[in-house]
Amino acid sequence: MAGLIQRCLREINSRDYPSEVIERMCDHFTENRIRELAVQRQMFVAEVDGVVGTVSRDGNKVYTMFVHPRAAGRGIGRLLMRHIETLAVIDGYDHMETGASITAHDFYRRLGYVDVRSTETDFGFNYILRRDLP
Secondary structure: OHHHHHHHHHHOHHHOOOHHHHHHHHHHOOHHHHHHHHHHOEEEEEEOOOEEEEEEEEOOEEEEEEEOHHHOOOOHHHHHHHHHHHHHHHOOOOEEEEEEEHHHHHHHHHOOOEEEEEEEEOOEEEEEEEEEOO
């Protein structure tokens, strides 16, 4: 998982963020950190001839959504998101929230998420988005 996330950051997010921010993010998403997060949150993966995507959730909060660059645009991210949204509805939540990078902002907007605010983080500019659940 760490390798997938770091590859996404370096190949895709690097279009929108300076190299020092990308390296800070890569340093954050180590194998040990992913193990810690997997204990704290529900983490899911998509596999097509190996792992091609991941997302995690904690209640109605979306975290760590990444799709392998070679699998981008195939609907994998959408499927992962719909899966965790369904779980959130089953758990009684009426909306989902996420922080999104500049890179992922349009992806979330296409899924029906709306901007709530923006913020500056240790990992650069970030959007906070929300989507009401059915």
